[in-house]
Amino acid sequence: xxxxxxxxxxxxxxxxxxxxxxxxxxxxxxxxxxxxxxxxxxxxxxxxxxxxxxxxxxxxxxx
Amino acid sequence: xxxxxxxxxxxxxxxxxxxxxxxxxxxxxxxxxxxxxxxxxxxxxxxxxxxxxxxxxxxxxxxxxxxxxxxxxxxxxxxxxxxxxxxxxxxxxxxxxxxxxxxxxxxxxxxxxxxxxxxxxxxxxxxxxxxxxxxxxxxxxxxxxxxxxxxxxxxxxxxxxxxxxxxxxxxxxxxxxxxxxxxxxxxxxxxxxxxxxxxxxxxxxxxxxxxxxxxxxxxxxxxxxxxxxxxxxxxxxxxxxxxxxxxxxxxxxxxxxxxxxxxxxxxxxxxxxxxxxxxxxxxxxxxxxxxxxxxxxxxxxxxxxxxxxxxxxxxxxxxxxxxxxxxxxxxxxxxxxxxxxxxxxxxxxxxxxxxxxxxxxxxxxxxx
Numbered sequence: 262x263x264x265x266x267x268x269x270x271x272x273x274x275x276x277x278x279x280x281x282x283x284x285x286x287x288x289x290x291x292x293x294x295x296x297x298x299x300x301x302x303x304x305x306x307x308x309x310x311x312x313x314x315x316x317x318x319x320x321x322x323x324x
Numbered sequence: 325x326x327x328x329x330x331x332x333x334x335x336x337x338x339x340x341x342x343x344x345x346x347x348x349x350x351x352x353x354x355x356x357x358x359x360x361x362x363x364x365x366x367x368x369x370x371x372x373x374x375x376x377x378x379x380x381x382x383x384x385x386x387x388x389x390x391x392x393x394x395x396x397x398x399x400x401x402x403x404x405x406x407x408x409x410x411x412x413x414x415x416x417x418x419x420x421x422x423x424x425x426x427x428x429x430x431x432x433x434x435x436x437x438x439x440x441x442x443x444x445x446x447x448x449x450x451x452x453x454x455x456x457x458x459x460x461x462x463x464x465x466x467x468x469x470x471x472x473x474x475x476x477x478x479x480x481x482x483x484x485x486x487x488x489x490x491x492x493x494x495x496x497x498x499x500x501x502x503x504x505x506x507x508x509x510x511x512x513x514x515x516x517x518x519x520x521x522x523x524x525x526x527x528x529x530x531x532x533x534x535x536x537x538x539x540x541x542x543x544x545x546x547x548x549x550x551x552x553x554x555x556x557x558x559x560x561x562x563x564x565x566x567x568x569x570x571x572x573x574x575x576x577x578x579x580x581x582x583x584x585x586x587x588x589x590x591x592x593x594x595x596x597x598x599x600x601x602x603x604x605x606x607x608x609x610x611x612x613x614x615x616x617x618x619x620x621x622x623x624x625x626x627x628x629x630x631x632x633x634x635x636x637x638x639x640x641x642x643x644x645x646x647x648x649x650x651x652x653x654x655x656x657x658x659x660x661x662x663x664x665x666x667x668x669x670x671x672x673x674x675x676x677x678x679x680x681x682x683x684x685x686x687x688x689x690x691x692x
Contacts, residue, residue, distance in 0.1 A: 277476060284448070284476060286581070287476070287478075287679060288476075289580075290580050290585075290679050290680070291469075291472045291473075291679060291680070293578065293580050294468075294469070294472075294578070294585065294602075294679065294680035295469060295604075296604040296605070296606055296607060318473065319473050322444060322473045322474055323444065
């Protein structure tokens with residue numbers, strides 16, 4: 262389903278940053294350093310299993 | 325004064341430790357962080373330092389040069405002592421294999437048990453981590469990525485050096501010496517703190533996209549679909565043969581909100597290019613050009629001082645490549661003097677850690 266990556270990125274940022282703009286910048290930097298640039302993904306972006314795998318790993322730590 | 329530094333240029337371990345301890349006599353140290361040249365026998369440094377401060381948590385590592393008391397030095401040792409008011413609490417964990425995810429998670433579980441709070445919930449304005457890792461491990465990227473997933477608390481630090489011998493670095497904690505591994509220290513400071521990340525480069529706006537890489541080996545095979553060495557040389561405007569002379573002054577960077585996270589070239593390997601830092605397929609790296617380390621570092625410290633309303637102490641993890649450039653330009657005295665107004669120690673690192681693993685940067689933990 263296209264757009265899954267964008268949704269996952271938004272979920273990670275929302276859950277981890279909790280509306281703190283400084284934390285939001287740090288989390289975006291962490292994502293970019295993982296090779297996932299949030300600016301490059303939209304709700305129309307194709308699903309990439311490698312990227313999804315990395316994001317799933319990050320989301321597991323939130324539980 | 326809740327944070328105090330000491331410096332020793334004594335060549336003998338016993339004399340060095342005695343010198344440092346003497347300078348910190350009557351200082352009620354709860355924690356002592358130290359950086360020592362690899363010239364000091366690693367089998368005895370840690371124990372002797374811990375024995376000299378029996379009531380304190382003592383940890384540190386070997387270096388590729390030291391910074392302290394307003395100077396940049398080689399072959400010396402520097403120490404920073406913190407009272408219980410400066411650091412309310414500290415928990416130090418040593419993981420002997422920095423690639424061992426299970427052991428890193430266990431260290432974090434230990435932090436959670438000690439502070440009685442989940443790492444994922446800890447307030448990053450109330451806790452800070454210091455990380456010292458074997459600079460020859462090549463494990464820093466995975467380590468920082470895992471730490472970044474586990475917590476919002478910032479872990480800042482550097483990769484231990486060994487005076488450019490590239491034989492063995494050492495980490496010191498618990499009165500012991502560790503040849504491999506990582507020290508993770510989770511602190512609850514009693515004073516405000518901030519981070520300084522400064523690197524002195526201009527973005528030349530030439531993009532080198534990593535189109536093929538051996539990520540495990542920090543090796544780029546192709547930039548922009550061309551052999552990496554050729555693409556880099558073309559971007560510099562020189563030949564492949566001459567290009568290595570440009571490595572120090574023209575590294576590449578992952579530019580995030582106009583700020584480069586530098587990746588320094590190490591060597592050409594055939595047509596490939598090996599870096600001192602992680603490079604991933606798909607990364608769009610920008611070619612950089614070095615600028616003014618003294619001016620930029622001075623500005624960064626001044627900015628932090630202004631934002632915090634004052635600075636009392638800085639721990640500086642300063643890339644060895646910056647140190648070498650400063651030596652080349654005869655500017656080590658000027659760099660050391662940038663820190664003479666505060667209690668400051670630091671060392672020349674084989675890599676720096678702040679959010680991720682980076683090169684040719686000074687990452688600093690600054691206390692109000």
